[in-house]
Amino acid sequence: MFEPLIGQKQAVELLTQAVKQNRVSPAYLFVGADGVGRSLAARCFIELLFSTSVQPHQIQTLKNRIRQGNHPALFWVEPTYQYQGQRLTAAEAAEKGVKRKAPPVIRLEQIRAITQFLSRPPLEAPRNVVVLEQAETMAESAANALLKTLEEPGKAxxxxxxxxxxxxxxTLVSRCQKIPFYRLDTASVTQVLTQTGNADVLLHPEVLSLAAGSPGSAIAAYQQLQTINSELLQQVTKTPTSYRNALELAKKVDKELDTEAQLWLIDYLQQSYWQQIHKRSIIEQLEKTRKNLLSYAQPRLVWECTFLSLLQISQLR
Incomplete structure (x- = not known):
């Protein structure tokens, strides 16, 4: 079941033995960098767990149902945006063209839905399974509500x-069995990108460097890169040449990119500027930019201050 997962032998062994020995924990915490296979491992683990209650010829159908998210014993939770009375995942928000002003979060209403889901006995599986992606985005109220569920998960x-x-x-960590996931070496990253049809990412060394051993992050960074106007990207990866240029760049970034794209751009600029200039002060300035954007400061003003600071730093060389 774990064939698609590359480079996470320890995690695979722990999860495989849990099912084999019928010692599946009531709660797991999959920890590691984004894009190293945690969600894929969760899916493979669920396939293995649920396959114990079906005939061999039914396994492929089971896998398809799990991947499509329509198995009655599986509840998969992602952080959401609140938009016009609806909760939208990141993919749904992108599809609708919603301008995202803040990162998505796991909301109290979603935890309540988990509680309701777990109140029912498992169907077509030995136990119910709930997956919470990006669990770190839970608001405190949501985390406290989840704690009550973890204390009495039932057959789940x-x-x-x-x-x-x-x-x-x-308090959540203490109730979970920790499963560590590690960043991959260059050969493993290349293997993952090639097998998943994302070999084009290999043509962008700056993206691979930014991903730092995470194939998923490399793919996401490449996809984000494609959404940004190439002319704008060329302009912002060079330090401003004048005060007017700095203000113009700030205006363009604010106008063309939503907040999430701006946050990604900070990571990209840190990588790009470090390769060009090797100045810690630039990295620190961009960290201030990130902090201010996350504090909901006015984006254009934040970028004006950023590019003016970069102009001053460049003039000191």
């Missing part, structure tokens, strides 16, 4: 996916 297993144990409440 919850899988929380987060970058590190420190990113979620300690």
């Amino acid at each position: 297993t919850l899988i929380l996916i987060a970058p590190s144990p420190e990113s979620i409440l300690p």
Whole structure:
């Protein structure tokens, strides 16, 4: 079941033995960097777990149902945006062209839906399974509500996916079995990108460097790169040449990119500027930019201050 997952032998062994020995934990915490296979591992684990209750000839149908999200014993939760009274995932928001002003979060209403889901006995599976992607985005009220569920999960297993144990409440961590995931070496990243039909990413070394051993992050970065006007990208990867140029760049970034794209651009610029100039002060300035955007400061003003600071730094060379 774990064939699609590359380079995570420890995680595969722990999860495989849990099913084999019938010692599946009520809760797991999959920790590691984005894009190293945590969600894929969760899907493979669920396929293995649910396959114990079906005939061999039914396994492919089972896999298809899990991948399509229509298995009655599986509830998959993603962070959402609130838009016109609706909750939208990142993919749904992008499809609708919603301008995202803040990162998505897992909301209290979603935790309540989990509780309702787990109140029913498992259908067509040995137990119900709930997956929470980006569990670190839970608001405190949502995390506290989830804690009550973890205390009495019933015949169920919850899988929380987060970058590190420190990113979620300690009380949640204490109730989960931790499964670590690691960044991949260059050969493994290349293998993943090739097998998944994303070999074009390999043509962009700056994206691979930005991903730092995470194939999923490399793919996401490449996809984000394609959405940004190439002329704008060329302009912002060079330090401003004048005060007027700095203000013009700030105006373009604010006008053309939503907040999430701006946050991604900060990572890209840090990588790009470091390769060009090797100045810590530029990296620190861009970190201030990130902090201000996350604090909901007016984006155009934030970028004006950023590019004016970069102009001053460049003039000191």
